[in-house]
Amino acid sequence: MSILVTGGAGFIGSNFVLDWLSVSDESVINLDKLTYAGNLENLATLEGKQQHTFVRGDIGDADLITQLLTEHKPRAVINFAAESHVDRSIHGPEDFIQTNIVGTFHLLESVRAYWNELKGEAKNLFRFLHVSTDEVYGSLSKTDPAFSETNRYEPNSPYSASKAASDHLVRAYHHTYGLPVLTTNCSNNYGPYHFPEKLIPLCILNALAGKPLPIYGDGQQVRDWLYVKDHCSAIRRVLEAGRLGEVYNVGGWNEKANLDVVNTLCTILDELQPRADGKPYSTQITFIKDRAGHDRRYAIDASKLEKDLGWKPAETFETGIRKTVQWYLDNQPWVANVSSGAYQDWVNKQYTI
Numbered sequence: 001m002s003i004l005v006t007g008g009a010g011f012i013g014s015n016f017v018l019d020w021l022s023v024s025d026e027s028v029i030n031l032d033k034l035t036y037a038g039n040l041e042n043l044a045t046l047e048g049k050q051q052h053t054f055v056r057g058d059i060g061d062a063d064l065i066t067q068l069l070t071e072h073k074p075r076a077v078i079n080f081a082a083e084s085h086v087d088r089s090i091h092g093p094e095d096f097i098q099t100n101i102v103g104t105f106h107l108l109e110s111v112r113a114y115w116n117e118l119k120g121e122a123k124n125l126f127r128f129l130h131v132s133t134d135e136v137y138g139s140l141s142k143t144d145p146a147f148s149e150t151n152r153y154e155p156n157s158p159y160s161a162s163k164a165a166s167d168h169l170v171r172a173y174h175h176t177y178g179l180p181v182l183t184t185n186c187s188n189n190y191g192p193y194h195f196p197e198k199l200i201p202l203c204i205l206n207a208l209a210g211k212p213l214p215i216y217g218d219g220q221q222v223r224d225w226l227y228v229k230d231h232c233s234a235i236r237r238v239l240e241a242g243r244l245g246e247v248y249n250v251g252g253w254n255e256k257a258n259l260d261v262v263n264t265l266c267t268i269l270d271e272l273q274p275r276a277d278g279k280p281y282s283t284q285i286t287f288i289k290d291r292a293g294h295d296r297r298y299a300i301d302a303s304k305l306e307k308d309l310g311w312k313p314a315e316t317f318e319t320g321i322r323k324t325v326q327w328y329l330d331n332q333p334w335v336a337n338v339s340s341g342a343y344q345d346w347v348n349k350q351y352t353i
């Protein structure tokens with residue numbers, strides 16, 4: 001038995017592959033295009049492991065997907081592959097449309113053809129699990145209840161609109177063709193191997209490098225934070241026991257304002273690796289121009305997943321963020337390699353005034 005994972009060299013996908021192979025003997029076929037966000041170093045500990053096969057390729061390449069499905073006969077496809085960075089989608093939405101919408105469509109078509117040919121038990125057991133985001137639900141006011149699975153879709157960025165479109169396609173393939181799909185919509189992940197263009201790793205690395213910690217607008221935008229390993233356990237659980245065609249929200253019950261998140265990082269760094277001049281890292285906090293169309297608040301109600309499937313996050317924000325800061329301190333070679341050419345170009349484009 002095997003599973004096909006797409007986007008398994010990215011932040012969450014690589015954590016998922018590592019997590020899967022630490023608890024299961026079942027092989028993983030890992031398909032990833034290796035865009036700027038895909039990093040094979042995340043998977044370095046799997047070198048020589050027979051249960052892991054890496055293939056560089058595009059989810060939109062129907063011939064390749066068909067070949068992989070025919071050759072490996074996976075019992076599930078888990079789709080992490082996407083363009084995932086909101087700011088990049090504002091600067092240039094086209095790749096988001098291409099991968100998140102057109103790519104997902106081609107992937108669904110190839111998977112549908114494969115599933116149609118399966119027989120008996122193999123057909124009954126097959127699953128297509130699509131990994132999506134809370135951003136499809138839009139923005140909440142301070143007093144609105146958290147997003148549930150029945151919230152209306154109101155995506156506000158090209159990124160979230162492209163993810164919303166992919167969710168709708170996945171849903172339609174279940175209703176129209178009976179494809180056995182599951183969808184998860186989760187909140188902001190954080191943890192090891194997080195590419196340093198996103199808030200938490202960016203601020204850890206900038207703090208250590210003596211650079212400004214850029215806060216968009218007033219820093220009072222609220223996100224729910226989910227430790228990435230908790231997300232991995234949630235996906236395993238949904239794959240195992242989720243009801244076909246259902247959507248499950250995944251969250252950490254950790255709503256925090258961005259400024260509070262960055263202040264917490266600074267306090268942990270003050271303790272673990274104090275600045276040479278003895279000043280707190282928070283003195284590096286710098287308020288900059290807000291993100292265009294910046295959503296004010298996201299919050300996830302994960303009670304369906306907890307009640308129906310018995311999943312709960314293992315980490316609080318306090319335990320997860322401490323582990324994350326420690327991971328970045330302990331993995332300087334990974335940090336040095338990821339902070340190379342292409343990433344620096346992006347940082348220059350985004351942060352020079």
Ligand code: NAD
Nearest residue numbers: 007009010011012033034035037038058059081082084189
């Ligand atoms: P990421 O950007 O770190 O990784 C995405 C991976 O997909 C990369 O390895 C990239 O090379 C690969 N990829 C991109 N286009 C591809 C294509 N056309 N074909 C094959 N591979 C391709 O993203 P992430 O943070 O790991 O997010 C994974 C998934 O989870 C995405 O679908 C994202 O929308 C969703 N999600 C992420 C978060 C979060 O906080 N990071 C939260 C909610 C949902």
Ligand code: DAU
Nearest residue numbers: 084085086133134135187188197198199214215216221258
């Ligand atoms: O909510 C889930 C989403 O979380 C996922 O769907 C996306 O794929 C993932 O990238 C993430 O999106 P965000 O836009 O929330 O993540 P980011 O780390 O870019 O930003 C988190 C918050 O911090 C957001 O309110 C913007 C703010 N921010 C971000 C950066 C990079 C800053 O204030 N300064 C920054 O430099």
